[in-house]
Amino acid sequence: MTRYQLDELDALESESIHIIREVAAEMQRPVMLFSGGKDSVLMLSLALRAFAPAPIPFPVMHIDTGLNFPEVIEFRDRMVEQFGLRLIVASVQDAIDRGLVREEPNGSRNRIQTRVLLEAAEKNGFDALFGGARRDEEKARAKERVFSFRDEFGGWDPKNQRPELWRLYNGRVFPGESVRVFPLSNWTELDVWRYIEHRAVEVPPLYYAAERDVVERDGMLFAVNEFVRPGAEEEVERRRVRYRTMGDANLTAAVESDADTVDKIITEIAATRLTERGATRGDDRVSDSSMEDRKREGYF
Amino acid sequence: MPELLRVATAGSVDDGKSTLIGRLLYDSKSLFDDQLDHVERVSRQRGDEYTDLALLTDGLRAEREQGITIDVAYRYFATPRRSFILADTPGHVQYTRNMVTGASTTDAAIILVDARNGMTEQSRRHAVLAALLGVEHVVVCVNKMDLVGWSQEVFDSLVSEFEDFSVRLRIPDLSFIPVSALLGDNVVDASANMPWFDGTPLLRHLEHMHIAGDRNLVDVRLPVQLVVRPHSHEHHDHRGYAGSVAGGVLRAGDRVRVLPSGFETEITQILGPDGPVEEAFPTMSVQVLLADDIDVSRGDMICRPGNMPSITQELDAHVCWMDETSELVPGTMYALKHTTKWARAKVTGIDYRLNTDTLHRDREAGSLTLNDIGRVRLRASVPLFVDAYEHNRETGSFILVDEGTNRTVGAGIVLSRTSA
Numbered sequence: 001m002t003r004y005q006l007d008e009l010d011a012l013e014s015e016s017i018h019i020i021r022e023v024a025a026e027m028q029r030p031v032m033l034f035s036g037g038k039d040s041v042l043m044l045s046l047a048l049r050a051f052a053p054a055p056i057p058f059p060v061m062h063i064d065t066g067l068n069f070p071e072v073i074e075f076r077d078r079m080v081e082q083f084g085l086r087l088i089v090a091s092v093q094d095a096i097d098r099g100l101v102r103e104e105p106n107g108s109r110n111r112i113q114t115r116v117l118l119e120a121a122e123k124n125g126f127d128a129l130f131g132g133a134r135r136d137e138e139k140a141r142a143k144e145r146v147f148s149f150r151d152e153f154g155g156w157d158p159k160n161q162r163p164e165l166w167r168l169y170n171g172r173v174f175p176g177e178s179v180r181v182f183p184l185s186n187w188t189e190l191d192v193w194r195y196i197e198h199r200a201v202e203v204p205p206l207y208y209a210a211e212r213d214v215v216e217r218d219g220m221l222f223a224v225n226e227f228v229r230p231g232a233e234e235e236v237e238r239r240r241v242r243y244r245t246m247g248d249a250n251l252t253a254a255v256e257s258d259a260d261t262v263d264k265i266i267t268e269i270a271a272t273r274l275t276e277r278g279a280t281r282g283d284d285r286v287s288d289s290s291m292e293d294r295k296r297e298g299y300f
Numbered sequence: 301m302p303e304l305l306r307v308a309t310a311g312s313v314d315d316g317k318s319t320l321i322g323r324l325l326y327d328s329k330s331l332f333d334d335q336l337d338h339v340e341r342v343s344r345q346r347g348d349e350y351t352d353l354a355l356l357t358d359g360l361r362a363e364r365e366q367g368i369t370i371d372v373a374y375r376y377f378a379t380p381r382r383s384f385i386l387a388d389t390p391g392h393v394q395y396t397r398n399m400v401t402g403a404s405t406t407d408a409a410i411i412l413v414d415a416r417n418g419m420t421e422q423s424r425r426h427a428v429l430a431a432l433l434g435v436e437h438v439v440v441c442v443n444k445m446d447l448v449g450w451s452q453e454v455f456d457s458l459v460s461e462f463e464d465f466s467v468r469l470r471i472p473d474l475s476f477i478p479v480s481a482l483l484g485d486n487v488v489d490a491s492a493n494m495p496w497f498d499g500t501p502l503l504r505h506l507e508h509m510h511i512a513g514d515r516n517l518v519d520v521r522l523p524v525q526l527v528v529r530p531h532s533h534e535h536h537d538h539r540g541y542a543g544s545v546a547g548g549v550l551r552a553g554d555r556v557r558v559l560p561s562g563f564e565t566e567i568t569q570i571l572g573p574d575g576p577v578e579e580a581f582p583t584m585s586v587q588v589l590l591a592d593d594i595d596v597s598r599g600d601m602i603c604r605p606g607n608m609p610s611i612t613q614e615l616d617a618h619v620c621w622m623d624e625t626s627e628l629v630p631g632t633m634y635a636l637k638h639t640t641k642w643a644r645a646k647v648t649g650i651d652y653r654l655n656t657d658t659l660h661r662d663r664e665a666g667s668l669t670l671n672d673i674g675r676v677r678l679r680a681s682v683p684l685f686v687d688a689y690e691h692n693r694e695t696g697s698f699i700l701v702d703e704g705t706n707r708t709v710g711a712g713i714v715l716s717r718t719s720a
Contacts (some may be wrong), residue, residue: 008304292401
């Protein structure tokens with residue numbers, strides 16, 4: 001490595017901090033989405049570094065589907081407490097009870113949470129919403145700008161995105177419109193874990209391998225919990241598993257793994273032959289364009 | 301830890317850009333099994349004769365339907381030596397602005413040329429854009445060599461055709477590689493079909509490209525993004541001027557001048573993302589603490605007393621026009637963003653429009669329309685702190701935004717003749 005040359009993680013870290021600061025400086029009412037998953041924890045950690053020793057100058061928001069792993073909610077609340085964050089919770093269960101959205105037959109609240117997100121954004125007047133999505137996750141996400149314009153309906157128009165030159169981000173919007181901002185656009189799953197090791201970032205315990213009761217469904221392993229009840233035909237097995245992603249507890253699969261430390265996880269991911277979504281997300285297996293369609297409707 | 305290299309691919313429609321990226325990912329074992337299964341399944345369903353690796357990057361439905369790339373797709377892969385961010389940019393002339401988006405941040409550009417067709421209008425346009433955008437390294441991949449019988453003669457004649465054209469462009473590092481993206485020759489593995497080629501395959505070339513000298517470590521430039529000022533007893537006196545270093549190396553103890561006020565003071569401490577650091581250099585995000593309590597806010601610039609950018613309201617720049625619903629004409633006013641500063645700018649004149657096919661300068665041009673590039677004079681509402689783009693990409697670039705639509709409509713590259 002030449003002197004005065006940032007290595008990969010330092011370059012990514014600085015780029016993300018630059019993006020977060022641009023939003024804080026230019027937008028009227030930013031908010032950062034925070035679910036307790038590793039990407040949002042990373043994003044939060046970068047935001048803390050962007051403004052230290054001052055606090056983060058915007059609130060965090062969780063779109064609570066009501067189907068969370070309890071460990072993740074505990075973790076979320078502990079982070080809020082530890083860093084003195086202002087947390088806004090928008091509840092999908094509450095929106096179902098109010099009749100704003102209706103439960104979908106397949107039990108996934110992935111799509112209906114978009115309405116809840118848009119309602120909360122409108123009610124709070126947010127004009128910039130930070131999301132922890134990465135371009136390497138999915139091919140529609142690979143197309144998205146760092147500052148991604150949303151019309152007054154929260155919609156994304158992938159064929160007509162604003163050109164994004166250099167680091168000159170254009171967050172100008174009219175009332176009712178907003179930008180989604182993705183500070184982690186250029187990070188890969190492996191970068192995320194290397195950074196978690198590099199800066200000793202704490203993530204929920206479910207990411208680490210442990211003995212758990214699981215059932216196999218559609219070739220994927222689901223840990224038994226309050227949202228995953230074994231059917232009469234299903235066999236419960238004790239396996240050593242961990243989670244690569246934190247989606248809804250009823251649809252997020254675990255992977256067999258011995259990786260119970262960050263170091264082992266990095267080794268495992270460097271060698272894996274499956275993408276994190278392909279390995280663990282039942283909700284992404286709908287069609288070739290399911291992510292693009294959801295994003296057009298305002299999904300993150 | 302590896303270094304990061306940002307690469308953009310460009311070329312005409314059907315020159316095989318997406319296929320080349322697919323091949324690069326496939327042969328460097330950067331593809332995941334579920335991605336590959338998916339592409340194989342879709343290719344089979346469509347009745348393709350071979351697995352269409354372009355499906356890996358064409359992430360939008362409209363792109364898959366038409367078999368073209370509309371917008372930039374970013375792909376990530378790593379070798380033990382380097383991590384790569386690959387921007388697969390559109391070849392279609394209509395989407396040139398998205399090509400410019402992908403190329404504006406890149407270290408290197410790969411321009412694909414179809415061996416059967418030679419240089420096209422689009423390949424000339426992409427070469428011109430890469431040169432204007434200051435891309436230091438351009439690799440011309442002469443693709444589809446399998447369809448011209450692996451002919452050295454075809455390759456050589458394309459090389460000289462390209463060199464004849466590019467001699468009038470500023471491309472510091474230009475190289476040529478004969479490849480077959482479809483079959484993999486000279487992409488990751490050396491080609492057995494072209495023993496006459498004594499260069500290295502594309503991936504190896506990208507791994508060994510020398511990029512450390514590409515950034516400006518001489519002229520200190522720190523555009524201030526915001527001021528970190530905690531309202532707490534513990535950090536009551538903290539005033540951190542936050543920004544990412546756009547040029548030069550800063551150290552504690554350095555004398556600095558702050559623009560536009562002109563006040564001079566000393567750096568007392570530099571904070572990186574994880575606490576105090578001894579030095580700051582491009583493109584680190586830092587906070588700088590100063591010895592004197594002076595007026596510094598967003599849009600100001602920290603530099604050295606004896607080395608300042610031009611302080612000017614008059615800009616002389618190449619502008620790439622990116623809007624299909626309006627044209628750039630003298631007298632029009634736009635919002636302009638330069639470093640961390642927004643201003644208004646009025647177009648005071650168009651010197652010429654550049655024909656990217658012939659490099660002819662049309663001095664009679666009265667306007668710029670979608671995908672035109674021209675030399676434009678603008679007057680900004682406030683003084684800007686600019687350098688020529690060729691000396692500093694960050695302080696030498698700006699965007700124009702239409703205040704009626706908020707769309708980004710123009711990309712500006714400051715020319716060296718801009719003066720105070």
